[in-house]
Amino acid sequence: DAGVTQSPTHLIKTRGQHVTLRCSPISGHKSVSWYQQVLGQGPQFIFQYYEKEERGRGNFPDRFSARQFPNYSSELNVNALLLGDSALYLCASSVGVGGEQYFGPGTRLTVT
């Protein structure tokens, strides 16, 4: 069975640009969560979506937004990129709102 997949693997953007990251959950999983991992830190929660509805939001500015599609895949959008947005962005899926979350390999975003 395929695990959580994310695209692209790596991305380089310049300050002020916009970026869209994509995630496909494990088959049968209806919840997707997004995390940001800055070098040397643990992942930090950004959003959780379940059945296309936002179920949780972390302490991130409004420049960050996300959505979930009918097939349960998800997109994370970041506007007006800052140097500090450079990080590994992780997507995790779970069957429901609770329970174990399974992570994808991440998208490495570099903002120059």
Added chain:
Amino acid sequence: DQQVKQNSPSLSVQEGRISILNCDYTNSMFDYFLWYKKYPAEGPTFLISISSIKDKNEDGRFTVFLNKSAKHLSLHIVPSQPGDSAVYFCAASKRTGANNLFFGTGTRLTVIP
């Protein structure tokens, strides 16, 4: 404010010996705890979890202990193997409502052959 803390950034252990990784949390509302292992260039891999109604959960070589009164949990790996070398993250959540995980900063385990 770091609600989940892993105070040891690194740990080295001889192959075959026990590895003990520690984690402390501050939020008494957390009732579900997980350990993840992360290799470079990969996402975290779920290892083992424990609910606050238990004080121990075992899965093969991995055992997690929870001390609610001390707000402390630990992961024991016995026996340690070189393939266990990775960064280990402790995470916590409140099972009601959103399932956002709060992660510690990680402990890099090196198992020496």
